[in-house]
Amino acid sequence: MSEIVERTLSALPGLILQDSPSGASSKLGNLIRSITALTSRQEEEKLIQQELANLKVTVSSANTTLRQMKECMVRFIYCEMLGYESGFGYIHAIKLAQQGNLLEKRVGYLAVSLFLHENHELLLLLVNTVLKDLQSTNLVEVCMALTVVSQIFPKEMIPAALPLIEDKLQHSKEIVRRKAVLALYKFYMIAPTQVQHIHEKFRKALCDRDVGVMAASLHIYYQVIKDNPAGYKDLTGSFITILKQVVGGKLPADFNYHSVPAPWLQIQLLRILRLLGKDDPRASELIYDVLDESLRRAEINHNITYAILFECVQTIYTIYPKADLFEKAAKCIGKFVLSPKINLKYLGLKALTYVIQQDPNLALQHQMTIIECLDHPDPIIKRETLELLYRITNGQNVTVIVQKMLDYLTQSKDECTIIALVGKIADLAEKYAPNNQWFIQTMNVVFSIGGDVIHPDIPNNFLRLLAEGFDDEKEDRQLRLYAVQSYLALLETKNAHYPQRFLQVISWVLGEYAYLAKHIPVESVMTNLYEVLKQRSVTSETKAWIVAAISKLTALSPHCSLVDRIIHEFSTCPDTVMRQHVCELKLLRVEGPLTHKLFPLNSSCEDFMVDASLSFLDGFVADALSNGAATYIPRHQRQEEKMSREKALNLQPYGLCFSPSLPSASLTDGHSPSAVSVSSGISGNSGETGQKEDTRLKLDGVKKLWGKDGYLLKKESTSVTSVKPESMAVPLDSGISQSGDKKLQRTDESLVPFTEEEKEKRQLASTLFVGLGSSAVSLMGKAEQTPKKFKRKSKIGGNKVMNEESSSLPSHLISDGEGYTPPTSGTHLLNSDSHTSPERLDALGEGDVSTALFANSNMDIIKPLQSTSPNQGTCSVYHVPSLLPDLAQHPHSPVKESASDENLSIYFSKVWKDDNVLLAIIIVNRTSLVFQNISVHFDDSKNCTISSSLHCQLSQVDALGVQQCWGCVQMLIPCSAESVSGCISYQSELAEPCQIIFCVDFLLLDFIRPLSISTEEFGIMWPSHSNELKRKLTVGQQSFTGTLHNLQREINFHIVEIIGDEGLAACQMLPTVPCLLHCHFSSGLLTLWIRSHSSTLLDCLLRQCQKALEEL
Amino acid sequence: MIKAILVFNNHGKPRFLRFYQHFPEDTQQQIVRETFHLVSKRDDNVCNFLEGGSLIGGSDYKLIYRHYATLYFVFCVDSSESELGILDLIQVFVETLDKCFENVCELDLIFNVDKVHYILHEMVMGGMVLETNMSEVITQVEAQSKLEKSEAGFSAAPARAVSAMKNMNLPDLPRNINIGDLNIKVPNLSHFA
Structure with a gap:
């Protein structure tokens, strides 16, 4: 008694819900009704988001019964079908499959198989439920589990389920056996090695007393024979026997479809036999009979018999040839080609294309039909005909065929078709061109129509x-x-x-x-x-x-x-x-x-003789080296060194007092090794190691000489005096820095001996610059601590050489x-x-x-504009830096501060060039300190890409200095706005790494450029753009031209023409996605048609138009 | 293998989607949109096959579709399926729906998305054709609905709700879409045969 009461009670909420107008199932009804009432995508999105929010509350509430959950799932399925992801519901779908009764479980399984994919992490949670249901005594549960396995199952869990499913092959119910076979097929597809051992069981399934199970096993056999035809030749006989029985009407009558015995089964068997008979006269010999029989029996004039005939024809032409079958097949093809039914005509053409190489005469027989098909209203038929013609082209007919293809090409708008066809035309033109004029003209058409999509x-x-x-x-x-x-x-x-x-x-x-x-x-x-x-x-x-x-x-x-x-x-x-x-x-x-x-x-x-080693520069390099330039060290080697040094110790203090205004310090980034370094490095690869050895030997001596110079002392004194806070660290470091020195000596190996004069110069240089930092000192190969500085040194050296060298x-x-x-x-x-x-x-x-x-460098260091002379130690801090004149000449956004900390300020400006968008980053040092190892990094963004030149490393920013770098930004997926974040990290003198996080917003309009085209071109382009959006907008203004020009100010388009109250405009999203606008104006109502290849672009652009008009 | 089964109406609104190969949500919608774009342009007197797209699986991919009154049934398949075979499979599918819903119409599909899935489960499993015999499919589906009745004693209620909905005047759906044209009986087949 109490049990009944309990059941009634638990059923009560459901009953109430069903009966009340706001019941669960009418909730779906409400949803559907309100969706159908909507007119715009935006409204729909809003509504569905609202719905999903409601659902979220419902499913996460503890009071929700499984029955209600089931209703929720159906609504989820509906939302997902409309394209709205509802990730939070997935786990509830799995729960429902786990906990629900049969009906609820079924919805749960369905939702899971629709929502998740094979590699989804939540799927693992389902495995246990599936295993449990596979072992259930309830037939329906077993079937459900098998169905879900065949739709979606994690690969790594196959071993757990495999034995259970294998058992099901012996199940007493044929429906279970059949589903088990298809589940195994699924396993074979995703992990063929795991099911190798059960091939015996597949054979058993093939011989199953139930036709349905046998038919299911054919799916597996088609696949395995496709993968390995030789391994299953012994089964040819069995397949033939089965086919004979099917064709002979030995199956129960309920397998008939429009009185054709099991047509799908026949099709499948013919396909398998085709695989087995291919290139195999012996197997083919066995197949001939049954093919003949099939052809003979398939005479009822029904769609499905043609399907069988078509398979027969294909099989006949695939297996080892036999003359009288060819004849029959040809007759069959004739039936297809001449058929008034367009589907059959299409297949006839396909068959002709397939057999034409073996039997070109067949095309002659049907030439008139083929010609007719060329002018068929259905473009698909035309395409197939052209494909056929392509196969039979030769020197004589090439002009006609290519002309036909070109005719088709000018009409087609589908990009895939154009690409494929243009390729074929070019191929034919090259192979069979009758004369020069024709060839060139044909290619002209190919290039002008194929445009930029051609291969x-x-x-x-x-x-x-x-x-x-x-x-x-x-x-x-x-x-x-x-x-x-x-x-x-x-x-x-x-x-x-x-x-x-x-x-x-x-x-x-x-x-x-x-x-x-x-x-x-x-x-x-x-x-x-x-x-x-x-x-x-x-x-x-x-x-x-x-x-x-x-x-x-x-x-x-x-x-x-x-x-x-x-x-x-x-x-x-x-x-x-x-x-x-x-x-x-x-x-x-x-x-x-x-x-x-x-x-x-x-x-x-x-052939060009290219001196890849650039050996002609060797003299130049030698001169530079003799003038004191450092050897070029390839990048990888530098990095190795850097690594090893970093492991040793970071001797940051030496970077302290580098001059903010060293002459021509303008070439200091990791990406642009100095001129001399490049050439010497490359010539170093040219095999002149012998010479190098020599220089090294000499150099060692020189090094020592220089090592004894007072220089070293100076250096040490500098570091002690000027780097007081760090002086503690120096002794500790010195041992290691010594080893660094040695390494450095080796890297400087190719320095040639200095002449007296040069020595003087260097001494002068070092005395001049010694107070400014380690760079001048390092010129001598001493106390080079950080790899960055090493690079700098080499550059300064290089530059000096440059200036001296003519x-x-x-x-x-x-x-x-x-x-x-x-x-x-x-x-x-x-x-x-x-x-x-x-x-x-x-x-x-x-x-x-x-x-x-x-x-190749895209970076520059700009000296602060105000600091005119190197000696002018303090210069006025300026507030908003300006862009490089070359960037500034383009339209650009005002230079704006985006982020800063106590040391650096980061400014941005977007430069709208005609063919791309550049982002310029200006880093301003507001202090009198020097910062090093500045690296700019952008986070990945979904819609935009930042060119790698902006992910850059700057070696340092001088006191009160400014650095600028810029790079190209592309919007891959159109969106109204995208904000890209990133960070700039740098090291202060105290070697403390600091970070500034910044964020730049890119708008769609940043990437829109006018597209100057003529009205004619507009007319040509318009129909070729498939996606269209139409919107009516109310405009306050009364003048159409005024409105259009106002709109143009907002959205950077090109007004193609204004004819009365109609206007044409065109713009493109960079790099080259054209977008065409057609507008019509009447009494304050502006109707806009926008077309483009990209539907997302359309959506976004329309929104921009709307916004712009609202603001007017 | 069948890669996807799409059903959408004359305006391109998806009514039933089943993918047998995983695609992210937005790709699925893209596929529906482009397929609709391709299919809707075609007259009723052209062939039911489309090739050359590259939406699913590159070049080894064709669309086989049928247009019934307000709905397009599109099967996206690879080269291992027979065009005419699939064309008749669509017919079997629709006839089965017609039997199960007693004169099926677009609204039946909207309100019974789940049930349509169960019917399809009996015909196509994991992209492979499981059963082509209509009466066999109906037997299986009916066995399940019996279960429905026995498990949930008041299963008549949702059915009532649906039939109530059917008679409601939904703004976007013209009344005359109901039934009549959709139920394609055998005689109509001669058109395709």
């Missing part, structure tokens, strides 16, 4: 083909000449825009082969290229190709006035890469003969010329996108060798 191999192969040529020299000339003429014609077309890849191809060809077109003056070619160069849409990569072409053309016509103009125009251009190239061009012009040597005519295929220009040019060969020889032009420091480029223009070799 990079295509332009590369094309250029190689042009460059390498054929056997016939005359033919080559004609091809190239035609290419040049055709490209010039293209460039002369007004207002034409071509994809970047195409422009690169054009500029390369013009640069290499324009000389072939004798009737066209080089100047006019250059003018055309110059016009392209001026286009705003051209990326800096393409610009580099164009300038390379112009450089080559300059060799042909050295006195062209246009070159001067280009040099003039671009030597001040903001794009540093461009500037570098133009500066090189400028220098090359001075050296006429050198230009010819660098750019010989028609020699793109000649190095020869040609040597620099040759070394640089290697990096300036035409694009074919390498892709360095593509890589040259590093941000060369503007100062250095200027210097390069003046012919200063030292700077040119730093081209």
